[in-house]
Amino acid sequence: MLALLQRVGLNRGLFAGSSRAWLVVGTAAWVLRTARRLSQPSEEVVFRQVLGPGESVRIDHTAVTRSGAPVKVRRRR
Numbered sequence: 001m002l003a004l005l006q007r008v009g010l011n012r013g014l015f016a017g018s019s020r021a022w023l024v025v026g027t028a029a030w031v032l033r034t035a036r037r038l039s040q041p042s043e044e045v046v047f048r049q050v051l052g053p054g055e056s057v058r059i060d061h062t063a064v065t066r067s068g069a070p071v072k073v074r075r076r077r
Helices: 002-014 018-037
Strands: none
Touching: 002 018
């Protein structure tokens, strides 16, 4: 919703009719979106290593129950 308000507000405030009210709405939406993005924690790097020639990386995920036992997962065909 904020992205839509930002886009519409800045377009109507700067280009289509130059409305000051729409410019304020667009600027406020931009400030709110930027503040929300900056307040979220950044992603943490868990593992980093340089790969040599012929090396590869395999990322695997196993579903487990609350007790830690693996879950049998049927593949859809």
